[in-house]
Amino acid sequence: MGNKGFRKWVAAAAMFFWSIAAWAEYKLNLQTPNTRLGETIYDLHTIITVICFVIFVGVFGFMFYAVFKHRKSVGHKAAQFHENTAVEVAWTLIPFVILIALAVPATGTLITMRDASEPDLTIKATGYQWKWGYDYIKGEGEGISFYSALSTPRAQIDGTDIAGRNANPNYLLETDNHVVVPVGKKVRILTTAADVIHAWWVPALSVKQDAVPGFIRDAWFKAEKAGIYRGQCAELCGKEHGFMPIVVEVMEPAQYTAWVSTQQKKVAAAKVDPGKTWTPEELKEQGGKVFAQNCVACHQATGMGVPGAFPALNGSKVVNGPKDDQIKLVLNGKQGTAMNAFKHLSDVDLAAVLTYTRNSWNNKTGDAVAPAEAKALR
C-alpha cells in the first residue's frame, strides 16, 4: 500500500465516522433513563448486546473465513471430517456459562423492579378506549382524580393541517391533563382497565405494565430529575390504540405541593351542587363536552358512526326512543360490541350527554334527561 493508498484509506475512514456523526440525529438506542433502575436496565441491555455482538463476530468470522478460503473456486478440496466430541461438548458448555453470567445481574434487577412496596405516592391508572383515567389513591394529593386524553388536534392527524403537525414536537405524545408526580419519591402505579387490555408505558421511567380489566397490577418508579416524560399505550386496544398517550410531569416537591392544592381547589369548585336544577340548554352544552371526550371516536362528531362498525346516533331508534332504554344502554353497555358500560360517568354527565344526543344532528326529541333519572336507573 503506497502513500496514496494510505491517504485514500484515511479519507474513507473519516467519511465513515462523519456519517456516524450524521446519524446521531437518528435515535439508535433506548431513551435516556430518568430512574436509577432505568440506568441499570440500560446498562444490562448494553452488556447483552455487546456480548451478542462479540459472539456474532466470532462465529461469522469463522464462516466468512471458510467462505473466502475454503471455496472450490480457489481449489480447496473438501476434508471429510465430522463429529468431534470435545468440540461439541465445548460449544454446548461455553454458551451455558455465558448465559448464567447474563442471568445473574438480570435476576437482581428484576427483583428490584418488582418490589413496589412502601411507596410515597400511589396512583391508579385506568385504561379506557381510548384515554387514561388517574386516581391519586394514597400520599400527597390523595383524592385528585382526572382523565387524560390526546390533545393533538384532529386536523394534524388527518392531514388537513400538515404544517401544524410538522411544527409540533410532541405530535401524538401530548395530553390535556398531565400525570403530575414529585421528583425523588417512589411512585407506585396501579394499572387496571375498564374495557380491554391496555398497557401503561413511559420509556424514560422504565415502566411498562399491562392494564387488565377486572384486575390490578402494579409497577413503580422514582424519577431522578424534574421534567416531562412521554409514553404511549403499548397493548393493542382497538381503533384508537395509537392515540392514547401518557404524559408524566415530574415536579420539584414544592411545586408539586402547589399543584396539589390548585387541583384540590378545582375539585372543590367543580363540585356540583347536588340540588342544582339544570336547564335543558345547560345539559346540552355540558353534554357536548362529555360527547367529545367519550363518544366521538366511534360515533363521530357527525353522529353518523362508522357504517358496519359503530352505529350512527343520528336518526337512531334508541336515541329517539324512550329515555329509560337509552340510559340503561349507556350505563350497562352492550355485550359483545365495542359499546362499553359508562357507569363511571357522573349522573350529571350521563344526563348531559344523553340530552345532547337526543337533541343534536337530526335528532329532535325536544326532551332532556334529568340527572335524577340517570341516578334512578343505576
Add this chain to the structure above:
Amino acid sequence: MYAAHTNDHGHDEHSHKPSGIMRWVQSTNHKDIGTMYLWFSFAMFLVGGAMAMIIRAELFQPGLQIVKPEFFNSMTTYHGLIMVFGAIMPAFVGFANWLIPMQIGAPDMAFPRMNNLSFWLLPPAALLLIAAQFAPGGGAGVGWTLYAPLSTQAGPAMDLTIFAIHILGMSSIMGSINIITTILNMRAPGMTLMKMPLFCWTWLITAYLLVAVMPVLAGAVTMTLTDRHFGTHFFNAAGGGDPVLYQHIFWFFGHPEVYVIAIPAFGVVSQVIPAFSRKPLFGYASMVYATASIAILSFMVWAHHMYTAGMPVEAQLYFMYATVLIAVPTGVKVFNWVATMWKGSLTFETPMLFALGFLFLFTLGGFTGLVLSIVPVDIQLHDTYYVVAHFHYVMVAGALFSAFAGIYFWLPKWTGRMYNETLGKWHFWLSLVFFNVTFFVQHFLGLAGMPRRIPDYSLQFAEFNMISSIGAFGFGLSQLLFLYIVIKTITSGEKAADRQWEGADSLEWTHLPSPAPWHSFETPPVVK
C-alpha cells in the same frame, strides 16, 4: 378407479391420474399435493405481502394518509395470520409431501386420501380469512394473537376468523399424522431413523409439535367463540374469568408454533449446506438431539411473550431461565452448520446463498431473541418495533429464506429443469438487501420507543419509518422476480441432471431421475 382416467404416460404403469382440473381435486399423489401446497402458499404469500405493503405505505409518513385506523389494525392482524398459517406453514408441508417419501425410499405418503383432504381444507380457510375483510365492520383488528377481550368485542369478522383457524388446525393435524406415520412405517429396508436425512428428522419432530399444540389453539379460539355468543365468561373478569388466561393458552400454542415454522427451515438448511460444502453435516446426531431439545423446551417458555401481563416475580424468573436455555441447542445448530462449511469445498449457487443468508440473519434474530429473553430489558422492548424486527428476522430471513433455498435446491428434481442461476442470484441479493433495509432499522425504532400496531407515530420516528417502507416495497417487488424465475424454469428451463448437485447425497438425488417419477419407489431401495 377414476371414471375419466387417461393413460398417456405409457411408460409409467401406475399413473392412474385423471386429466385436467380433476387431477388436482382428486389427487392422492404426494407430488401433486406437494405442488398444490407450494402454489397455495405462494398465493397466500402474495396476499399477505400485499397487506404488508398497505401497512408500510400508511407508515411511510406520519399522519393518517391512506387507510383508517380500524382498517390498519385489520391489515396487521390478517397479514400475520395469513403469513403464518397460509404462507409459511403450508410451504413446509409442501416440502414434506414432496420430499419425505423420496428421502426415506417410500412410494407415497401413508394416507394418500387424508393427504388430499388436508390440502383441500386450506382454500376454504383462506377464503374465510379473506371474506372476513368484507364482514360488516371490516376485518377484526385485534392482532394475530387475537387477545381477549378485544376479540370478544370485535365484529362478525372474528367468527369467520375463528372458523378459519379451526379448519387450518384440522388440516395441520391431519398432515402431521400422515407425516409421522409415513416416517415411522414406510422407511426402506436399512433406512434406520438415525440414517434419515435431517430434513425428515426435523419434520418428524415438527409433526409431533403440531399434533400437541393445534388443539390448544382450537381450544383458545373456541372459548373466545363461546364467550362471544353463548354466555360463557372464560376471559371476562366480571363473570369470574380472566383475560390473561387467554394469553397463557394462546402462547402455550404460540411458542411451539414458532418452532413449527423454524424447525423444518433448519431441516432444509441442513440439506443444502452440506451439499454445497461437499462435506457431510458436522454433527448429525447432535443436530437431531439439538432439534429435539428445542422442541421440548418450546413447551416450557410460553410466558416470555407476556412478561408485562402480570405474573409473580418467581414465574418471571423461571420463564427467563428456561428461555435463555433455548440458546444452547440453537447455538449447537449454528456451530454445526459453520463447522460443516469449515474446510469444505464451497460453491455458491442460489440455494447456498439463501442458506447462508438464513444462517447469518436467523442468528441475528436469535441474538435479539436473547436480548428479549432478559425480563427487565424485555419490559422496555415488549410490544415495540424491536420485537417486530426480531420476529421478522426469524420468520422472513429465517423460515422464508430457507424455503427459497429449498425451492431452488429441489426445483431441478421436481421439474426436471434448471432455474436461471443469474436471475436466482439477483433474487437473493435483492431480497437480502431490501430485507435488511426494511427490518434492521426497526430495531432502532423499538429502542427509541415506538409501539407496534400503531397506524401513526410521532415525528421522531419519521426517518426510520420511511427507510423501512422503501425497503419493504423493494422486498415486495423482488418476490415477483421469484415468481418469474419459477415459471420460466417450468416452461423453458434447461434440462436438469438426475444428480444436479454433486454434493447432494440423499435418495432423491442418488436413486431417482429428474423429474422424479409419479410414484417414487415402487420397489424400496436397499440402504446400507
